[in-house]
Amino acid sequence: MLGLITAIPASVRRFDTDADTAARHYGTPPAMLDDLTRRGLPCAGAEGARRYDPFDLSNLALHLGLPSIQRLAMRTWARALQLAASHRIDAATVKVLPIGADSATADPLEVLHVPIAEHARYAEGPVKALLDAWAGYRFFMLPEACRWDVGFIEQHRVCECGGASKRMLQQAHEQGLDARQCFGLLLATPFSTGHYWTEFRIDGEWVAFDPLLLDMLHAACRLDPAAWPAHRSNGAVLHRLCVIDRYDAHGAPVLDRYVDEPYVSQPLVIMDGQALAVSLPTAFGTPRPAGDEAPSPLHAPAGAPSIGA
Template identity: 30%
Template sequence: MTAAGTRASAPETLQEAVDRVLRVPDEHRTFTKDAAFAEETWAIGPGLLEALLDHGLPHRGPAGRRRFERTDLHNISTYLNLPSPYFRALARKARAMDEAARSGEPHRHRLELTAQCAGPGHAAPCAFEPVPGLAAHSVPGSLRHTAPGTFTVEARLPSDTYVFDDDRSELLSLVADWELYVLPDGVIEDEDFSRRTRLANCLIPTRLLLREAARRGIRARHGAGLLVAPPFTTLHHWIEFELDGVWRAADPVLLTAFARWGMTDPAAWPYNRSVAGIVWHLLTWPPEVFFPVVRDHGRQAPLHITAR
């Protein structure tokens, strides 16, 4: 057994993983996922799943027909550093960020966005339209509509080694010890929950920091867009500070998570360093948790995004 496997199966580690998800009240769980989903999606095999059940993993149903909360499985898998596709993608994003900073050169990525129908409610054929920021913040002329619902575009993400000054670092420290966590729907925008538990998605600390920045007279804005690294990208929220006419991205919760997962050197990537190199700004001040990148008749279209 590898050292990582030994750590993941240690009883005290399994108890820590279960205790962490138990910070979420049971009322926010919907028990819809089975053991096959746990293994195939989150690399939680039968033996490990049984051990987690022994430590109190929430579930419903008898053996053989047990059902689990989706976000519990997600967060336990990540906490244990299991080799799920999601965890491997996060590691690639951390590596891309570090490589961009070391090279000092911007990273260029070619993205393909494949949209699906936004659903019933319009009689006409789907009319897919990317948000204006997709063209405005991409390599000029690179946005192309290549097939129904499919767009290609090139992103140019600058490298950055910027460490924020004392005032901004003190602000960022308010959430630097929070843990990046996939929240269930019932608490997905609940700042009080994150304050109590120190578990947060990318949206909640962004909103808190923006409010506190305004109180302190620090010029900041809400950045939203994509967390980019091959092969996949994800929607993301972060805070940006204007310094000498340049907007610089900060994300203390993400940087702390990368360090906790062993993906970056915390001495090289402290919480108060810019995250340039993997974040691609598309929108400012989005009102939605899951904001649109492509719309279909004005409605957010489900989207699959690949990058290379």
């Protein structure tokens, strides 16, 4: 693990997290942090005042099984998949709120209403082979300088959702498969999050696949790999906001309206030309009994604003 961490260039590290924060947010006990430091975990400052890179701490917490905030969030992702697969939810409503706003009283910037309908879809043939090959990659939070670098990803076989979906799109095109990279929301309660994934055209439909995410949830959250193999679509809990069709000079996707920050940060939404940090409080709706004709409060009325398509 330390070998992969030290593969990240020293010049892109941000040493701004102290030991107390490492314990609170990343579940890293002081004794463990001291031991990792002696073994080569990069840090800055003298003993007693050391600071660490948040990406390093995030990756250690994930792969060492520490009780971090990140792991708690991932459990909500696994739970959303299970609820959708068992048809126990049929919709999601997402409020887009400025950071710090009271979810109960503040007026949202926008409200997103999303129907959820799980129909198990599995890839076959060349698409399945491509997805299964992603078992050799590991989920790793990376700074921007490495995040979109497919050469770095291939050399070290580490990436997060953005780099993974970009590399998978390249692989698909190399194999003559019809695919596209997408950005949108990974729906979960109590909060959704910005996310990237790859979609393949299968039988005339665009179907989302996310093998890196599923493999991570198998390991970190005990999501059943027999029920959720890497070649099963998790599209029921994904809401596409845009399709990526170009990249900037640094290889990062250019999004029409939405800007995704690393997982440990909140997503940004561009409103009227201004970037706003937002939270995305989310609630799931449940199917109504047969014969109950009352409209769900999560179904958008005619003309209601929503995000994306």
